[in-house]
Amino acid sequence: MPSVLIFVILTTIAAVKINAVGFYQYFTSDSAFxxxxxxxxxxxxxxxxxxxxNLIYIYAxxxxxxxxSKALGGQMDENLLPELTALAEEEGIHFSNTDKEFGGAQQLPGTGWTIAGxxxxxAGMPLKxxxxxxxxxxxxxxxxxxxxTTLTDILADQGYNQVALFGSDATFGGRRTLFTQHGNVKIDDLLTARKTGRVSKDYKVWWGYEDSKLFEYAKEDATKLSQSNKPFNLTMLTANTHHIGGYVEKDMPNQYSNQYSNVIAFSDHQIVEFIKWAKTQSFYKxxxxxxDGDHLGMDVNYYKKIPESGRxxxxxxxxxxxxxxxxxxKNRQFSTMDMFPTTLAAMGVKIKGNQLGLGTNLLSNQKTLIEKKGLKKVTNELSENSKFYNNTFVFNKK
Known part of the structure; x- marks a missing residue:
């Protein structure tokens, strides 16, 4: 197929995705932000x-x-995350955008779906x-x-053994490429589970296999990684809370009238049960x-009464x-991009200037981009085209 025709097809698709006005604006603008x-x-x-x-990173x-709950800073009449919030209050660090106990990150352009998150x-960057x-x-x-340059690139250079665990096919969304090309991370996904006999060759529920299996396999992977004399990074992604309605596991309690509320509450329990197990292991110290949530939920009906500004x-x-x-x-205005340097700092890494990518170490006294420039300004700038981004990161021009 002639390259001109390919370009026309791609740009036509892009125009539909963005809409005609946004498409024109995107390709004719060049933000230096x-x-x-x-x-x-x-x-x-x-x-x-x-x-x-070591690092265990759970993308929830x-x-x-x-x-x-509303009393804690959320939007629900009842707290659907009782175990995670209790853990945070007892021994964790949580960053809130308000003066309430629980808040979180602002969702910026290019961060609102799993691979972008x-x-x-x-990398402290949007996916543009x-x-x-x-x-x-x-x-x-x-x-x-x-x-x-990503977190897994950095950890690879520091001699870490790394595994990315997914209950689905890691090819979807480019996850396999992201992790294998950045740090040569070993992929443990649905295809791996079928190949190794963890599940049958035709096993498929929801996106692949359910989160109860994911956490059991995470225990196996963490145990194996810990037996090496090298530090490790185990990254995993849950899936039960994906839209629409989430996945109902057979032993999930039916506490609430709404299915998705039950799925969220059960995910809270599953995550904390895995953490409790990790705390009993010799590697935990x-x-x-x-x-960290990978992005805001996409179940439109579930969140229809809550403005995105409150999520x-x-x-x-x-x-x-x-x-x-x-x-x-508390009262921190930040995005998920700030988790990049914050994660390294939480591993005891000293960061000169406390900034990496577009992210800021939230454990420091350095202001984030949103705190310095305002949410509207950052949102608008990241919505624009960036020749620097394209040339430096997409095309890798030196």
Missing amino acids: IENNYVKPTEDKLTFPKQKR ESLESTAT MVAQT EPVDGNDYGTGEGAQFLPGM NTTIIV HTFNLVLNAPKTTTTVKT
């Missing part, structure tokens, strides 16, 4: 502790602080792809932001655990080094 604010995560900016800490599908949290973002990085020979992704940092200090955890 990313170029002016991007901090490249170079080795000289990072100082790892002598004893490197569509998990929002919105699911907590992962890019935001591992005008064509369908879930198709990026999935074709034969595809690359995934080859010019970008040197392991930081992060629980924020959940975050929790557990077992950071004892030397970790928190300057300010």
Whole structure:
């Protein structure tokens, strides 16, 4: 197919996705915002502790602080996350955008679906792809932001063994490409489970296999990783709370009249049960655990009475080094991009300037981009085209 025709097809698809006005604006604009604010995560900016800490990073599908009670800072009459909130209050670090106990991140353009949320949290950057973002990085020979430095790149350079665990086919959304091309992360997904006999060759429920299996396999993976003399990173993604309505496991309690509320509450329990197990393991004393919603929930009917301005992704940092200090955890205006440097800081890594990518270490006294420039300004700028982004990260031009 002639390249001109391919371009026409792609741009036509993009025009439909964005709408005609947005399409024209996107491709004729060039914001310098990313170029002016991007901090490249170079080795000289990072100082790892002598004893490197392990990392367990749980991307909780569509998990929002919105699911907590109104009294705690959420939007529900009852707290659907009783176990996570109790854990946060007892021993964790949680960042809230208000003066209430629980709030969370603002969702910025290019961070609002799973793979984009992962890019935001591992690279401190939005995923700026005008064509369908879930198709990026999935074709034969595809690359995934080859010019970008991610958390898994950094950990690979520091000698970490790394596994990314998914209960679905990791190819979807470009997850396989993102993690294998950035840090040579070992993929443990639905296809792996079928191949190794964890599940039958034709097993498929919901997106692949249910979260109860995911956490059992996570225990196996963490145990195996901990037996090496190298530090490890185990990253996983839950799926039961995906829209629409979530996945009902057979032993899920039926506490509420709404199915999705029950699924959220059960996911809360499953995540904390896994954390309780981790706390009994010998590797835990040197392991930081992060629980973070990958993006805002997409179940439109469930959230239809709640304005998006009142919705924020959940975050929790557990077992950071004892030397970790928190300057300010409430009334923070931030995005999921700030989790990139915050995660490293929660692992005991010293960050020169406390900024990486477009993210800011929330454990420091440094203001985030949103706090410095305002949500509207950052949102508008990230909605614009950026030649710097395209040339530096997509096309990897030196």
